[in-house]
Amino acid sequence: MTETPNNLPQIGETEALKTGSRSLWWYSWRRLRKNKLAMVGLVIISLLILMALCAPLIAPMDPNRQVLEYVRKPSGFVGNLLLKRASGGAYKEEYIAVKSYSVNGDSVQYVDELGRTHTIAKAALAGAGESEWHQQPHYLLGSDDLGRDVLSRLIYGAQVSLSVGLIAEMISLFIGLVLGALAGYFRGWVDSVVMYMANVIWSFPFILLVIALSIAWQSVWGQYVIPLVSPIWPGIKESNAGFWQAFIAIGIANWVDTARIVRGQFFSLRETEYVEATRALGFGSMRTIFRHMIPNVLGPITVITTAGFANAIMAEASLAYVGMGVQVPMASWGQMIKDGYGNIMANTNWGLAIYPSIAIALAVFAFNMLGDGLRDALDPKLKR
Amino acid sequence: MATYILRQLFNSVFIILGVITVTFVLVRVIPAGDPARLVAGQRTDLQTIESIRRNWKLDQPIYVQYGDFLLKAVQGDFGRSFASNIDVRETLLQKFPATAILAIGALALSSLLGVAIGVFSAWKPNSGFDYLVMVIALFGISVPVFVLGNLMQVAFGPSIGLGWIKQTQGYFISDTGRVNLTLLILPLLALAARPLSVIARITRSSMLDVMSQDYVRTARAKGVSTSTTVLKHALRNALNPVITTVSTWLAGTLAGTFFIETIFNWPGIGRLAFDAVTQLDFPMIQGTVLFTAVIFVVVNLIVDVAYAVLDPKVRLA
Numbered sequence: 001m002t003e004t005p006n007n008l009p010q011i012g013e014t015e016a017l018k019t020g021s022r023s024l025w026w027y028s029w030r031r032l033r034k035n036k037l038a039m040v041g042l043v044i045i046s047l048l049i050l051m052a053l054c055a056p057l058i059a060p061m062d063p064n065r066q067v068l069e070y071v072r073k074p075s076g077f078v079g080n081l082l083l084k085r086a087s088g089g090a091y092k093e094e095y096i097a098v099k100s101y102s103v104n105g106d107s108v109q110y111v112d113e114l115g116r117t118h119t120i121a122k123a124a125l126a127g128a129g130e131s132e133w134h135q136q137p138h139y140l141l142g143s144d145d146l147g148r149d150v151l152s153r154l155i156y157g158a159q160v161s162l163s164v165g166l167i168a169e170m171i172s173l174f175i176g177l178v179l180g181a182l183a184g185y186f187r188g189w190v191d192s193v194v195m196y197m198a199n200v201i202w203s204f205p206f207i208l209l210v211i212a213l214s215i216a217w218q219s220v221w222g223q224y225v226i227p228l229v230s231p232i233w234p235g236i237k238e239s240n241a242g243f244w245q246a247f248i249a250i251g252i253a254n255w256v257d258t259a260r261i262v263r264g265q266f267f268s269l270r271e272t273e274y275v276e277a278t279r280a281l282g283f284g285s286m287r288t289i290f291r292h293m294i295p296n297v298l299g300p301i302t303v304i305t306t307a308g309f310a311n312a313i314m315a316e317a318s319l320a321y322v323g324m325g326v327q328v329p330m331a332s333w334g335q336m337i338k339d340g341y342g343n344i345m346a347n348t349n350w351g352l353a354i355y356p357s358i359a360i361a362l363a364v365f366a367f368n369m370l371g372d373g374l375r376d377a378l379d380p381k382l383k384r
Numbered sequence: 385m386a387t388y389i390l391r392q393l394f395n396s397v398f399i400i401l402g403v404i405t406v407t408f409v410l411v412r413v414i415p416a417g418d419p420a421r422l423v424a425g426q427r428t429d430l431q432t433i434e435s436i437r438r439n440w441k442l443d444q445p446i447y448v449q450y451g452d453f454l455l456k457a458v459q460g461d462f463g464r465s466f467a468s469n470i471d472v473r474e475t476l477l478q479k480f481p482a483t484a485i486l487a488i489g490a491l492a493l494s495s496l497l498g499v500a501i502g503v504f505s506a507w508k509p510n511s512g513f514d515y516l517v518m519v520i521a522l523f524g525i526s527v528p529v530f531v532l533g534n535l536m537q538v539a540f541g542p543s544i545g546l547g548w549i550k551q552t553q554g555y556f557i558s559d560t561g562r563v564n565l566t567l568l569i570l571p572l573l574a575l576a577a578r579p580l581s582v583i584a585r586i587t588r589s590s591m592l593d594v595m596s597q598d599y600v601r602t603a604r605a606k607g608v609s610t611s612t613t614v615l616k617h618a619l620r621n622a623l624n625p626v627i628t629t630v631s632t633w634l635a636g637t638l639a640g641t642f643f644i645e646t647i648f649n650w651p652g653i654g655r656l657a658f659d660a661v662t663q664l665d666f667p668m669i670q671g672t673v674l675f676t677a678v679i680f681v682v683v684n685l686i687v688d689v690a691y692a693v694l695d696p697k698v699r700l701a
Contacts, residue, residue, distance in 0.1 A: 037519070196402065197402075204406070204673065205677070205680075212407070212673060213410065314528045318528060322661055337534065350538045353538075354538060357534055361526055365523055368526050372522065
């Protein structure tokens with residue numbers, strides 16, 4: 001289409017370049033840009049992705065570091081810690097929570113949280129100067145039941161939520177796309193089988209199916225995946241099952257919507273001229289489906305994928321809430337809600353459950369807004 | 385008509401068979417090694433394992449196990465709970481009414497309110513009201529049920545002081561048989577929020593579709609008043625996709641009770657399933673999964689048939 005024969009008069013060439021060679025995506029993006037809600041969603045999603053990628057840089061503290069003296073501190077609490085050289089263990093330095101301290105030549109005298117006075121040699125403290133061995137961490141959103149910084153856990157939690165959204169959605173997109181395309185293209189018994197499977201999956205309450213799949217996955221992992229993968233990747237362990245179970249379970253439970261949409265699209269697409277042309281040219285079914293038809297349903301697929309992201313994030317949170325999400329102590333928003341839930345009941349620090357709740361709602365909200373905007377932008381017929 | 389109903393009935397039975405098979409595969413076939421040991425979990429006393437083995441005919445070939453599983457599932461015999469040693473079927477039947485009240489109530493509330501909101505929004509599209517309501521609806525879709533439940537507990541808990549909706553401990557139906565309606569309000573609202581938002585959005589877009597059609601313009605041109613056009617001419621034709629949405633949302637509501645019942649201490653199937661999952665009480669998990677799946681299939685069957693009775697186009701398709 002972009003090739004203009006040289007012997008033709010090139011009238012209005014610039015206009016043709018401006019308008020003629022632009023793709024559906026260019027126009028869609030232009031329409032999308034005008035949709036304020038969708039742009040808000042896009043900005044929130046971009047910020048969340050940035051937050052997840054840069055978590056080690058922006059998180060004020062280690063999300064898993066416990067300071068047991070600082071359990072359930074309110075928002076804005078400022079700690080007072082001395083760092084002592086550790087004699088082994090996971091961390092290089094030990095934290096000592098102090099009320100006050102004073103430097104006496106070569107030693108430091110401090111009063112601990114229980115009001116007892118101790119003396120410690122300066123040499124035993126970590127770091128060279130006072131600025132290194134004395135820290136006053138700022139707990140902006142307070143600390144949780146194990147004395148971990150809530151803000152840092154929220155920031156790291158974005159990694160879990162977004163990666164579950166991404167991987168689970170890729171899995172369900174793959175299954176849904178292939179099954180939906182086959183059903184819509186071949187119809188007949190293929191369609192009956194695929195729709196039967198979809199109806200059976202559909203009949204299970206989603207969260208219970210995800211849970212059942214997670215439980216089953218643990219033994220699939222031990223019995224089949226570990227022996228298969230361990231020669232290639234020796235680092236893989238039995239305990240890694242928890243990390244993958246959420247992805248797999250949500251991915252397998254979530255493909256039905258995608259399959260239905262793709263199937264519906266294929267029903268009408270297979271009657272179009274260009275599909276008929278591929279048949280006339282003698283292309284194989286697989287080539288027609290994957291090279292020619294699937295690119296033409298990318299619009300609806302983009303929309304359903306965005307919505308699927310939102311669903312997967314919610315499902316991960318639900319799974320974690322039941323205690324079947326990623327491995328503890330990895331920070332995940334659903335896990336944080338579960339941990340903080342008791343505080344609502346006890347009417348103490350309810351922020352512990354509320355902050356991650358807001359984070360989840362915001363992420364899902366952003367994906368839904370973007371999905372809505374994409375639907376309007378990619379399908380001008382629906383636009384009002 | 386009769387053939388249509390028979391075909392749907394046959395389909396439903398077939399789907400239930402599929403549901404039972406999937407459950408069997410997930411619980412019996414996939415688990416590596418000895419299912420009895422997996423199921424018994426921490427309780428590794430030989431007596432329990434032996435009794436599970438005998439009960440599930442684990443010494444027999446897999447097709448015998450499957451036949452036995454199928455036969456028991458059809459009879460509703462899911463064995464006894466590991467946690468409480470009570471018959472699973474009995475517990476399910478006993479807990480079901482509480483869930484039914486909650487789910488049906490939430491679905492009724494969200495249908496009525498959702499359609500009303502959707503119609504109002506479509507009446508003057510892109511007005512301030514429309515915009516505000518649709519953003520709220522989008523938010524309603526985005527908040528997971530358990531998050532909403534938690535937020536409501538904080539908002540109506542003693543610390544913020546919206547305590548006028550009583551959150552007393554106790555049950556919806558007391559021992560003396562008195563119905564305590566105030567206990568129903570919060571879980572009902574929390575459960576209804578998501579379907580309500582979805583239904584409002586579907587109604588709005590369906591209404592907008594219908595309102596732009598020629599016959600509506602004709603009605604207006606004839607001098608029919610706005611309210612009559614919207615409510616009598618447009619709404620009736622706009623309701624079809626809404627009814628489909630309502631019926632598919634039944635599954636969502638049933639799944640939603642899983643969290644809502646736990647958060648609000650509601651003695652139904654959802655709470656039962658939640659406890660079963662956290663305690664890894666396998667017979668109970670099996671029972672609740674199959675039970676809810678069958679209810680879903682049956683309700684869908686009823687909706688399909690009702691649809692066919694109301695709309696002749698469906699029968700012919």
